[in-house]
Amino acid sequence: MPERREFLLKGIKSLGLAATGGLAWSAFIKEGKSAPLILRPPGAVPEKKFLASCTKCGMCVEACPYDALELAKQGDNKPVGTPYYTPRTNPCYMCKDIPCVPACPSGSLDKALVSEKDENGELQLNVNLSKMGLAVIDRETCIAYSGIQCDACYRACPLIDKAITIDYTRNERTGKHAMRAPVVHSGACTGCGLCEKACITKKASIFVLPTEIAMGESSERYIKGWDERDEERMKDVTEEVTTQTPRSGKSPLDYLNE
Amino acid sequence: MRKYKYQIPRRLLQIGILFIFFAGNSYGWNVLRGNLSSARVLDAVPLSDPFAVLQSFSAGASIAADVLIGALIILIFYAVLGGRVFCGWVCPVNMITDLADKIRTFFNLDDTWKSWDIKRGVRYWVIALSVVLSAILGVTAFEWISPIGALHRGIIYGFGFGWAFVLIVFLFDLFAVKNGFCGHVCPLGGFYSLIGRFGFLRIGYDRDKCTECMKCIAICPEKQVLHMVGKQSGAVLSGECINCGRCVEECDDDSIHFSNIYSKKYKRHAS
Numbered sequence: 001m002p003e004r005r006e007f008l009l010k011g012i013k014s015l016g017l018a019a020t021g022g023l024a025w026s027a028f029i030k031e032g033k034s035a036p037l038i039l040r041p042p043g044a045v046p047e048k049k050f051l052a053s054c055t056k057c058g059m060c061v062e063a064c065p066y067d068a069l070e071l072a073k074q075g076d077n078k079p080v081g082t083p084y085y086t087p088r089t090n091p092c093y094m095c096k097d098i099p100c101v102p103a104c105p106s107g108s109l110d111k112a113l114v115s116e117k118d119e120n121g122e123l124q125l126n127v128n129l130s131k132m133g134l135a136v137i138d139r140e141t142c143i144a145y146s147g148i149q150c151d152a153c154y155r156a157c158p159l160i161d162k163a164i165t166i167d168y169t170r171n172e173r174t175g176k177h178a179m180r181a182p183v184v185h186s187g188a189c190t191g192c193g194l195c196e197k198a199c200i201t202k203k204a205s206i207f208v209l210p211t212e213i214a215m216g217e218s219s220e221r222y223i224k225g226w227d228e229r230d231e232e233r234m235k236d237v238t239e240e241v242t243t244q245t246p247r248s249g250k251s252p253l254d255y256l257n258e
Numbered sequence: 259m260r261k262y263k264y265q266i267p268r269r270l271l272q273i274g275i276l277f278i279f280f281a282g283n284s285y286g287w288n289v290l291r292g293n294l295s296s297a298r299v300l301d302a303v304p305l306s307d308p309f310a311v312l313q314s315f316s317a318g319a320s321i322a323a324d325v326l327i328g329a330l331i332i333l334i335f336y337a338v339l340g341g342r343v344f345c346g347w348v349c350p351v352n353m354i355t356d357l358a359d360k361i362r363t364f365f366n367l368d369d370t371w372k373s374w375d376i377k378r379g380v381r382y383w384v385i386a387l388s389v390v391l392s393a394i395l396g397v398t399a400f401e402w403i404s405p406i407g408a409l410h411r412g413i414i415y416g417f418g419f420g421w422a423f424v425l426i427v428f429l430f431d432l433f434a435v436k437n438g439f440c441g442h443v444c445p446l447g448g449f450y451s452l453i454g455r456f457g458f459l460r461i462g463y464d465r466d467k468c469t470e471c472m473k474c475i476a477i478c479p480e481k482q483v484l485h486m487v488g489k490q491s492g493a494v495l496s497g498e499c500i501n502c503g504r505c506v507e508e509c510d511d512d513s514i515h516f517s518n519i520y521s522k523k524y525k526r527h528a529s
Contacts, residue, residue, distance in 0.1 A: 014383065017383075018387055021384075022387050022391060025391060026394070026395060028402070029397060029402050029403075030395070048396060051397045052317035052319035052396050053317075053319035053320070053321075053322070055307070055311070056293075056295045056296075056310075057292040057295045057297065058292060058415055059292045059297075059298065061283070062282060062291055062292070073411075073415075073416060073417060073418020073420050074408055074418050074420040075418045075419025075420070079397065080402050080403075080408075081407055081411055105322060105325050106319075106324070106325045107325075
């Protein structure tokens with residue numbers, strides 16, 4: 001039947017063209033999506049969820065009193081229309097009332113992630129709970145690590161002595177001076193970037209990265225026996241566990257000489 | 259002036275809405291915050307683009323109450339009003355594509371710069387693609403490349419390279435296809451075509467007064483919706499009509515008007 005043949009062929013053509021367009025379109029999206037170096041506002045849900053739920057309305061941007069947030073534009077090589085901040089030029093100033101979070105209509109900035117219960121059991125916003133990223137230090141360019149007096153980042157940190165502490169050590173090079181080196185603690189650091197803004201080197205020697213990029217991940221089988229909380233992971237283990245790997249069957253002499 | 263009876267208010271509305279959004283960001287006006295994707299009126303009523311929310315849902319997001327309510331308000335508003343009122347009266351890209359169309363008409367280029375043969379139904383394929391790609395990639399796929407978003411976000415928050423996306427639409431309409439983007443490709447337009455199919459505010463046509471000058475067909479960006487002109491009285495029932503009212507302005511015979519198709523008069527014509 002020629003009619004059915006024509007109908008089928010037209011359908012195939014449409015599908016083929018849709019696939020062509022769709023593939024080019026996906027390639028473009030994938031390109032932008034694979035740029036992971038983006039710092040989200042406080043209370044942002046995990047990136048994958050964020051990309052699906054953010055409506056790109058910019059109300060967090062409007063709510064930010066420091067104009068720190070901006071919406072990614074075409075050409076920024078970031079997910080288009082989604083909010084981010086650039087700590088070196090304009091960090092997050094950690095407002096107590098976190099105005100960007102309640103402004104979000106889509107729940108992409110989730111109040112629950114930056115709230116804790118007060119003594120009356122009511123949820124209160126606490127900006128110190130936010131996890132926007134993690135500051136990391138380049139010890140080779142940080143002048144404090146060369147023994148020169150500088151604690152700009154330490155002083156700028158809104159969680160001073162919690163997120164950044166100063167390590168006092170002996171300066172082995174001179175033999176008579178102290179080294180006062182900043183150290184970042186991932187448990188407290190919010191990633192606001194005030195340290196990065198304050199850093200006095202030409203290009204910041206302390207800078208914020210998305211936490212999942214800045215940190216490694218230890219294997220489950222390593223338990224710090226001297227750390228009470230880590231030791232708790234052993235609580236439910238009742239029998240001796242032997243880990244089986246592909247080389248478990250061989251003797252060490254064999255597999256070490258392979 | 260009659261020739262611009264609707265065009266002037268349309269432009270004022272299109273520019274006005276953008277300006278209020280712009281002022282919300284730049285001067286802190288609290289009338290309308292956000293942009294055409296999601297907004298809040300007087301710090302109370304949420305509004306959301308239902309097509310963007312559909313993509314968000316398809317991408318696997320759990321839709322927040324504010325966004326859902328906002329999308330329903332917009333959806334019901336345009337469904338009741340009818341046609342693609344958004345395209346004709348709100349969307350800023352309409353000004354860009356109308357300009358391209360105006361240049362084509364003014365210099366009489368339609369014959370020399372023949373349009374590529376693209377079907378008007380392409381937009382429905384693009385809707386399907388938007389939803390499918392959103393599901394596969396986990397992002398709101400059309401919002402990612404939308405020249406509408408590039409334009410309104412560009413005006414409110416700064417363009418970046420977004421101006422290129424707007425220019426592409428202009429050049430496409432000027433050189434490739436007459437009424438190409440809004441009339442053939444745009445999935446948001448397609449979405450509102452489907453939504454606005456049964457609304458009340460439609461173009462009504464009176465065969466008895468018509469002298470078949472065909473000016474309405476010449477000016478219409480969605481010519482297929484006026485298929486009854488010269489044949490029989492009736493209303494434009496296709497959702498693809500953007501309710502811009504250009505045909506009403508052009509008609510010298512007083513035979514085309516905005517009308518309520520559920521009024522008694524049009525019950526007769528529509529049947």
